[in-house]
Amino acid sequence: MTIEATSKAFAIWLTGLPASGKSTIAAALKPKLEEIGPVEVLESDAVRRMLTPHPTYSVAERDLFYRSLAFMGARLVAHGVTVIFDATGNRRAYRDFARSLIPQFIEVAVECPLELAMQRDYKGTYQRGQQGESSTVPGLQDPYEAPAHPEVAIDATALSANDAARKVLEVVKEKLAQRGIVWVIFA
Template sequence: MAWAVWFTGLPGSGKTTVAREAEKQLTAAGIRVRRLELDQIRKVITPEPEYTEEERRIVYAALAYMAKLLTEENINVLIDATGNLRQYRDVARSLIPAYAEVYVRCPLDISMEREARRRAGHAPRGIYEKGKTGQSQTVPGLNVPYEEPLEPIITVDTSKMSPEESGKKAAGAILKKFGGSHG
């Protein structure tokens, strides 16, 4: 049976970096896995995002449904998305029988520093600055809540561990939880 694991944490915490490293580790172990990066998917679902709660609910539900469809095709999935409210992640939990979360913990100040240095790519830049100046009222951990997972299979603190170590620990926890499901 294929599984899905959601990498959740504050913007700038290192979710994408850790998920990519875990993907490398799992692939090297012979595990077939597909990573769904919300920042890429959001550009298709909401090309001009407003980040309202309703929009987030729809986008996260679509992401959870994509992961469900992939697991039904026997493809293991790594979900790379903030999912700031537990209710968003609970949708995936309700749809996918073999589901878990990895909490990518990082203090807000360090996440803010990292996000400010982020290279242009899929993720929006300058979100914390916009949140601090009032240009945005929807920044998780700053002016909207970020709810930590209640029972992650592992918490990796990216302020204390390297991306490689964090990814390796996450991959190890996934293998421990789900075994060698090759998909």
């Protein structure tokens, strides 16, 4: 599968602990990115419900899930759709695999202390982990491997979702300019 270098489409992977703010940033990014073309948010919980309706979150299942997610994203980008991965992707290998499939790839580290993520957790992920109902919560029982060299690092304690989105958009603008595509970002 080859992705045309002149295409405006690319992929952004928002990675961070569960409840770090990835979905909120994705929601702020999407309408701005739609100014240059179609955008699809691949939200891991929604995709997982389709691929593994009764998830176990085992290593083998996660490996398959994240490879499938990366493949879906690569297919969309190949067809001119910009993709926002809204997914923890707790292992670097998952994100590196996506990068290997999608040359126009931007990794965004959403940095958030575990304590703050636990306070923000409206889904109850950490609570289930602490109560023993789940044994594979990234950041608790399962390691979260932060990106070694993300294109963008977002301090979730200091930036609003809109400010975080603006920071990502500046990198997008630079990457597009490298490909000869000029994009004026409107406030």
